[in-house]
Amino acid sequence: MKKYGLVAAVALTMLLAACNNNNEETQNNTKPQVEQQSSELQTTKEEKLVVDQLGREVTVPNSIERVVMGGILPYFSTWYVATNSTKEIAGMHPNSYNAAKHSMLAKMSPDVLKADTSFIQNGEVNVEELMKVNPQLYIEIATDEKSIHKVSEAGIPVVALKAIDAAAAEPLATFNSWLEITSQITGTTERANRFLEEGKKVQAQLDEKLKTIEEKDKPRAMMLFRHNEKSITIGGKNFFGNQWLNATGAIDVAENDIQGQKEVNMEQVYTWNPDIIFITNFTETQPADLLENKIAGQDWSQVKAVQEGKVYKIPLGIYRWFPPSGDAPLMLKWLAQKNHPALFDYKIEDEIKAYYKDFYEYDVTDEDIQAILNPSSEAAKY
CATH class of the missing domain: 3.40.50.1980 (Nitrogenase molybdenum iron protein domain)
Incomplete structure (x- = not known):
């Protein structure tokens, strides 16, 4: 693999993310009180x-x-x-x-x-x-x-x-x-x-096509951030998922009810009744767990997204695609296609292959691409 020099800034890495152990990308509104240092620091030549x-x-x-x-x-x-x-x-x-x-x-x-x-x-x-x-x-x-x-x-x-x-x-x-x-x-x-240039270019391409979509025709989507038999944590406004959905032509069902991330019950999920569910890589839950109603004490069969088979695990490339990563332009394209498959008819596998070759000068195999698009539950453990 050649070395570009600053792999820089895909600047797009989006919304990014980051977090600490239990709150990885959700500490967005808290302003830390760490005192600022004075501007009198002295430096050496090194x-x-x-x-x-x-x-x-x-x-x-x-x-x-x-x-x-x-x-x-x-x-x-x-x-x-x-x-x-x-x-x-x-x-x-x-x-x-x-x-x-x-x-x-x-x-x-x-x-x-x-x-x-x-x-x-x-x-x-x-x-x-x-x-x-x-x-x-x-x-x-x-x-x-x-x-x-x-x-x-x-x-x-x-x-x-x-x-x-x-x-x-x-x-x-x-x-x-x-x-x-x-x-x-x-x-x-x-x-x-x-x-940075690539990120702006991809977003501009999406915006050009999405401007023809009326609000009533946008899918209502939900970001399942963390999940297990005992807890359902959803991302809402001022969180990565909300920004991704807004940028790719979807309506975030939780944006008026949740700031950051919040634990909810199934009754709230039924009230939202999303058309699409996206599952992050911060939970071991897989689409099949919802589609086949495997979670004890939770009946997902009543949710529209489950009934229509529109439950997707967010990919993992050089990092998880939900928070910041150099694969952000691919996240935009992947989400846009899930939200509007008729509007974005490219083959995502080809997009991944071209992107990795262009920016990382790395030739991904078909097996690599499938691993990116279908991350294992193991990748969410910590």
Whole structure:
């Protein structure tokens, strides 16, 4: 595989995501109270200042050879998109590692599987274990004030990133912002710009076709974020799913009832009665579990999407497609086709093959494509 230079910014990576162990992409509205650093920091020739998404000036080495990612789960794939490399990733959250292990990135850049995960214990950062990993830089989700303080106090530079730009009208804003900061840290920008252009181009193509669709003709869709026999958690407004649906010609059934993510009961699902159900990669549930009514204590057979067989598992490429990833343009195309199959008649397998060849210079096999489109339940475990 050739090296482009900054795999950059697919900028579109959409809406992005990130989260911590239990709340991965849903901490979008909480404003952390981590105090801002003063602008009087001094740097050496080997260092530079980077302003993170809490407005803090952070001194980071000019050359990063060991970086660790905490509760901002999707970020490891952003690093790859920006640098075309994972060899610098010395550690990551166990949830991130499990997704990486079941992703295309494990084949494309196997160094990612060398990352240490032992510094996360009982869902929290263990600083003593983290020091053994010897990171030059730590990346954390902006809402995790506790971890930011603990790691900073240990003398490790911490760059904080926000999980989602809730105010953005399109789903790529967060990923774009992550790529921008990563480019500042690493000095790579070339690929990021290519991704940004591709994301804008794909969204413009969708918008051109979707402008002919009246509101009454849009499917009503539901994002099943986390799920098991005891709990049904749905994503709503100011969450990744809502942005994806809005961008691909669907109506989010939960957007007027839920901010972020929320646990609901079957009665609420019956009230919404969605035309389509999308299942994220943050739950082990598969479409067959709903279509064949396998979940004890839950009768999904009464839901329109189940009755019509329109229940889909969101793909997993270089990362889960629900939050931020370099595959965001493909997520847009995949969702648009599910929402409006007659309007978008391309073959998604061909789109995936062309995209991976163009942006990653990687030739995916037919088997790879099927794995992307049909992620296993194992990929959701952590």
